[in-house]
Amino acid sequence: MSSVVIPYRVKPHPLTGVTSGKLGIWLFLASEVMLFGALFSSYVLLRVGSLPEHWPSGVEAGLSVPIGTFNTLVLIASSVTMVMSWASLKMGNLGAFKRYFGGTIGLGLVFLVVKGFEYGAKFSHGIFPAVGWPEVSDPSTFNALYFTLTGLHGVHVLLGILVNLWLLLFGVAIWKTEPEWFTGRIEIAGLYWHFVDLVWIFLFPTLYLL
Amino acid sequence: MALSESDAEHVREHVRVYVTVFVALAVLTLVTVGVSYLHLATTYAITVALVVATVKASLVAGYFMHLISEKKVIRWLLVLCAAFFAALMLLPVGTQTGSGPLWPL
Numbered sequence: 531m532s533s534v535v536i537p538y539r540v541k542p543h544p545l546t547g548v549t550s551g552k553l554g555i556w557l558f559l560a561s562e563v564m565l566f567g568a569l570f571s572s573y574v575l576l577r578v579g580s581l582p583e584h585w586p587s588g589v590e591a592g593l594s595v596p597i598g599t600f601n602t603l604v605l606i607a608s609s610v611t612m613v614m615s616w617a618s619l620k621m622g623n624l625g626a627f628k629r630y631f632g633g634t635i636g637l638g639l640v641f642l643v644v645k646g647f648e649y650g651a652k653f654s655h656g657i658f659p660a661v662g663w664p665e666v667s668d669p670s671t672f673n674a675l676y677f678t679l680t681g682l683h684g685v686h687v688l689l690g691i692l693v694n695l696w697l698l699l700f701g702v703a704i705w706k707t708e709p710e711w712f713t714g715r716i717e718i719a720g721l722y723w724h725f726v727d728l729v730w731i732f733l734f735p736t737l738y739l740l
Numbered sequence: 741m742a743l744s745e746s747d748a749e750h751v752r753e754h755v756r757v758y759v760t761v762f763v764a765l766a767v768l769t770l771v772t773v774g775v776s777y778l779h780l781a782t783t784y785a786i787t788v789a790l791v792v793a794t795v796k797a798s799l800v801a802g803y804f805m806h807l808i809s810e811k812k813v814i815r816w817l818l819v820l821c822a823a824f825f826a827a828l829m830l831l832p833v834g835t836q837t838g839s840g841p842l843w844p845l
Binding site: 721 | 747748751752754755758759761762765766769770772773776782785786789790792793796797800801804805810811812813814817818820821824825828829831832
C-alpha cells in the first residue's frame with residue numbers, strides 16, 4: 531500500500547507562497563465567516579424587524595455581564611498562550627510549547643464550563659432555545675439567537691479543544707523527525723483557535739451588552 | 741528545530757508584541773463593558789461596541805494570525821471573503837421596507 535504525501539506541507543507552494551495546510555485553513559475560515567455571518571445577518575434582520583421595547587437587552591434577558599466579561603478575558607488569554615506555544619516551537623523549546631499549549635486547552639475548558647453554568651442557569655429558569663414557539667414572541671427570538679450563536683460557537687471551542695488535545699498527546703510525535711511540519715500544524719491549529727476567539731469578540735457585545 | 745540567533749531574536753521580538761496585544765485586548769474588553777454601563781442611546785451604543793470589537797478583531801487577525809505579514813494570496817482571499825460578508829450583512833437592509841416591523845411578531 532503506497533502512502534500519499536500531500537505536496538507542499540512544509541515548503542511553500544511556488545505559486546501561492548504558502549503551504550497547502552495554510553491555504554486550506556484560510557479557505558475553511560473564509561467559509562466559517564460566511565456561516566457565522568449568516569447568523570449575524572439573521573440577528574440584524576430579526577432585531578431591526580422587532581419593536582425596540584420587545585427586544586430585551588442581554589441583562590434583561592438574564593445574562594450576566596461580569597461572567598461574559600470573564601469568559602471574554604479567558605478566550606483572549608487562551609489566544610495568547612496559543613501564539614506563545616507556536617513561538618516556543620519556533621525557538622525549539624518543546625517543554626515551553628507543552629506548557630503554553632496545555633494552557634490553551636485548559637482555558638478553553640474553563641470557557642466551556644462557565645458557558646455550561648450559564649446555560650444551566652437559563653434552563654433552571656425554564657428558558658430553552660424554543661420556549662414560546664410556535665407562538666413566536668420577541669424574548670424567545672432573542673433566546674433562540676442566543677442559544678444558536680453561542681451553541682455553534684461552543685461546538686467550535688469543543689472541536690478546537692479535541693484537535694489540540696490530539697496534537698498535544700499524539701501529534702507531537704512527529705516533532706522529533708519533522709519539526710517544521712509539526713510547527714506548521716500548530717500554526718494552523720492556532721489560526722482556527724484565534725478565529726474562534728475573534729467570533730466571540732463580536733458575540734459578546736452583540737448578545738450581552740447591546 | 742535549530743534557529744539562528746537572528747531568527748530567535750526575531751521570535752523574541754514577536755513575543756513582546758503578543759504580550760502588548762494581549763494587554764490592549766484586555767483593556768479594550770473593559771472599555772466596551774464600561775461604556776455599556778453608561779447606557780448611551782442605542783445608535784451610539786451599537787457604534788461604540790462595533791468599533792471596539794472591530795479594533796480588537798483587527799489586533800487578533802493582524803498579530804496573532806500574522807495577517808500583517810501574510811502572503812498576498814491569503815490577503816486577497818480575505819478581501820473576497822470580506823466583500824461577500826458585507827453583502828450578507830447588507831441583506832437585512834435591502835429587505836427592510838419601512839420604519840416599522842417587517843412582520844407582526
